[in-house]
Amino acid sequence: MMEIIKVKDYDAMSEKACEFLAERINRLENPVLGLATGSTPEGLYKRLIEKYNNKEVSFKQVKSFNLDEYVGLEKDDPNSYYFFMKDKLFDHVDISLENVRVPNGVAPDLNQECEAHDEAIKAAGGIDVQLLGIGGNGHIGFNEPGTPFTSKTQVVDLEESTIQANSRFFNSIEEVPTQAISMGIDTIMSSKEILLLVSGENKADALNKLINGEVTEELPASVLQNHPNVTIIADEAALSVASGK
Numbered sequence: 001m002m003e004i005i006k007v008k009d010y011d012a013m014s015e016k017a018c019e020f021l022a023e024r025i026n027r028l029e030n031p032v033l034g035l036a037t038g039s040t041p042e043g044l045y046k047r048l049i050e051k052y053n054n055k056e057v058s059f060k061q062v063k064s065f066n067l068d069e070y071v072g073l074e075k076d077d078p079n080s081y082y083f084f085m086k087d088k089l090f091d092h093v094d095i096s097l098e099n100v101r102v103p104n105g106v107a108p109d110l111n112q113e114c115e116a117h118d119e120a121i122k123a124a125g126g127i128d129v130q131l132l133g134i135g136g137n138g139h140i141g142f143n144e145p146g147t148p149f150t151s152k153t154q155v156v157d158l159e160e161s162t163i164q165a166n167s168r169f170f171n172s173i174e175e176v177p178t179q180a181i182s183m184g185i186d187t188i189m190s191s192k193e194i195l196l197l198v199s200g201e202n203k204a205d206a207l208n209k210l211i212n213g214e215v216t217e218e219l220p221a222s223v224l225q226n227h228p229n230v231t232i233i234a235d236e237a238a239l240s241v242a243s244g245k
């Protein structure tokens with residue numbers, strides 16, 4: 001089941017997503033969240049912090065698992081996803097850092113780290129709500145086109161287009177890591193519920209294929225058609241191709 005909520009713009013998407021997530025956090029006894037990085041969820045995190053400051057939500061009982069992390073970046077590297085999460089959310093709410101897990105991109109044994117991530121998710125009882133963004137090429141997490149739907153958390157090679165897109169955060173393109181640890185497609189699909197946020201015209205093509213196209217490993221996000229409980233909050237620009245159909 002896929003529900004699509006169309007909103008006007010990025011701000012409206014962030015607002016809706018904040019209501020959606022806060023409702024789950026308040027309702028579930030021990031919420032387990034799957035969290036994402038990138039520009040897309042930044043507005044959502046800002047609003048969640050506001051809601052926390054207004055005492056409308058608390059993260060005391062929340063456990064979280066992040067989707068991905070660059071290989072080779074230390075936790076305190078401003079471009080690491082661990083740093084992003086602390087900077088954009090964790091440092092500003094009452095979540096315990098003991099309850100958050102971002103894959104460790106500098107673990108001595110990366111494969112073992114991938115297994116540990118999946119094991120920790122299982123031990124927590126699985127993910128209640130997985131937040132996702134989407135890459136222009138249809139990637140989710142860092143699962144690039146061609147990634148098997150059966151994949152668990154693993155080390156992945158980044159596509160040139162992804163490196164290019166993410167270079168905006170780095171001083172130069174040479175500094176962008178070429179590999180990452182990413183939750184696998186199967187890991188993501190095992191979540192009880194999925195919330196996908198999409199904003200902007202540059203995602204319109206991928207979103208159209210996800211909604212109207214066939215389910216194929218060539219467009220990793222298309223797998224979401226097979227999930228029983230997906231909500232997509234997308235703005236008008238992101239839906240411009242899909243709604244023209």
Ligand SMILES: N[C@@H]1[C@@H](O)[C@H](O)[C@@H](COP(=O)(O)O)O[C@@H]1O
Pocket residue numbers: 036037038039040041067068132133134135136140141142162166
């Ligand atoms: N690994 C991240 C994804 O988790 C993210 O959803 C996507 C879109 O990023 P943005 O939201 O900045 O457009 O690409 C990045 O590479």
